[in-house]
Amino acid sequence: MTNALEVELKFLVPAAARAAVAAEMARGAAPPERTTLAAMYLDTDDRRLARAGMAWRLRREGRRWVQALKAGGANALERFEHEVVRPDATHDASAHAGTPVGDRLLALLRQARADGVEPRVRFQTQVRRTSRRVRTRGAVVEIAFDEGRLMSSGATATIREIEFELVSGSVVAMLALVERWRKRFGLVYDPRSKAERGDRLAEGSPYPVVRKAARPDYAGAANALQAYGTVVDECLSQITRNAIGLAEGDPAQRVEHLHQLRVGIRRLRSAARSFRGWVPAPPLPLVAGLRGLFATLGRARDGDVMDKGVVAELAQVGAPPLTLPGVADTFDPVAALRSTETQQMFLGWIAWRAALPAHAAPAVGEGVGEGTAAGRGPGRADPPPRARASGAEGDAKPSAKNQAAAFHRDAARRLRRWQALFAVDRAAFDGLDEASLHALRKRIKRQRYAVEFFAPGLRRRAVDRYLIALADLQERMGELNDLFVARARYQALVGAEPAAWFALGWLTARIASARARVEPALARLVKVDPPRR
Secondary structure (H helix, E strand, O other): OEEEEEEEEEEEOOHHHHHHHHHHHOOOOOOOEEEEEEEEEEEOOOOHHHHOOEEEEEEEEOOEEEEEEEEEOOOOOEEEEEEEEEOOOOOOHHHHOOOHHHHHHHHHHHHHHHOOOOOEEEEEEEEEEEEEEEEEOOEEEEEEEEEEEEEEOOEEEEEEEEEEEEEEEOHHHHHHHHHHHHHHHOOEEOOOOHHHHHHHHHOOOOOOOOOOOOOOOOOOOOOHHHHHHHHHHHHHHHHHHHHHHHHHOOHHHHHHHHHHHHHHHHHHHHHHHHOOOOOOOOOHHHHHHHHHHHHHHHHHHHHHHHHHHHHHHHHHOOOOOOOOOOOOOOOOHHHHHHOHHHHHHHHHHHHHHHOOOOOOOOOOOOOOHHHOHHHOOOOOOOOOOOOOOOOOOOOOOOOHHHHHHHHHHHHHHHHHHHHHHHHHHHHOHHHOOHHHHHHHHHHHHHHHHHHHHHHHHOOHHHHHHHHHHHHHHHHHHHHHHHHHHHHHHHHOOOOOOOOHHHHHHHHHHHHHHHHHHHHHHHHHHHOOOOOOO
16 A cells, blocks of 8 residues: 655657657666556546546556555645555445545545445556656656557547656756756646546547636635645646647637636736735746746737637628738747747746745745836835734744734735725726726736635635626726727738728727726726725
């Protein structure tokens, strides 16, 4: 029986790199270990285990059967796994009793049986595994190259992936080894497990699901750093899962994967702003990398908005035919995501998140790119974080309870301070130009994300009421922004395409109408108090 918290990362191996990876796996003083693995994954028909983030598997390894229970860990590098040897291909959930995830499994299955539902095999895998141990400076790493297929109800999907697992030593040393392999073979980070892919196949689709934002879930007793770690995990999951969805997914879902990927990037950048002064700031190169990728993907997003929105509406009102320069002809978002710069940045964020401690002194004065005072216009800077006394003399470490209370109190105070800026915008709304409206839209999004990030420590009804007002205003501001983007595209064409003047006239009227719908929504938001503890 083994019970461990694994530290591992998995990557897709491009077809063009398959032979080179296989050759590299065969190198070394000792020959690699080659194994044929056949696994059955169990769940209820209503996917209770998958929805709970668990995978329950029976696998034949040579002549023995091994039952494993897996679940996500504290970050993208960690995963809980509990294994037991079984006498045959029968499953027994009680073998995992006494572990936190095992007890959750037993509770889920008890409730399922009470509902008349039993677990069954939902999908299977057949894999040829080549594995070897590599000793690098500071770590021993198990590398496993898997080739095979997923199977469910006659449907199949190809498996060609490589996994790096830390056996002993430093996580930093393991990540340095991973980066060398990733760069050499063009590996593509894939946050999905075989269980996730199999679950999708059993649901009727081999493609990655669109990953929308979720509210971070942390305990009310969490301090700022613990809450921030959970928030970063949530944002990275949204980013990397939509990245693999865009690279490997259903073409029909391309626009939504792209949109949700950019939302995830925006949320991660906003998280640094929201927790500024309370936690260590992410390295500036990682922040800059996010900003660059966001702008790059924005080119494809703007093209999608034009093609499926403004262009179609103009055709309906009888606009003269006009050929717009196509973004897709000059830009490939999939290539941008597979690029070594983007993949290196993803790995950098995962490594930085894994290195965050559970407790740390406030990172007063550290910059976070656009989150520093210099990155905002006059009058928009936050005051410097206060130096807090930890105890009676200001030199004792504050208790966990006091740390949590200070975090929630300061979070509510920050929301109120940012809310006050909306009243300033409301008073000056008639004179706001396009740049000022764009800045307002960004602050609205930042406020919405901050409320979601701080929600576990705030009054739930007040959170929901406030988010409704923010979402309404954000939707109206988004419509206005899309019209501004379209106007800029058509303005660039008027010299060569006289027909563009029709579009500009139509857009001018639409912008005036959209702007008129923003003002009352902003007025309503100003009257709503932000949530408190």
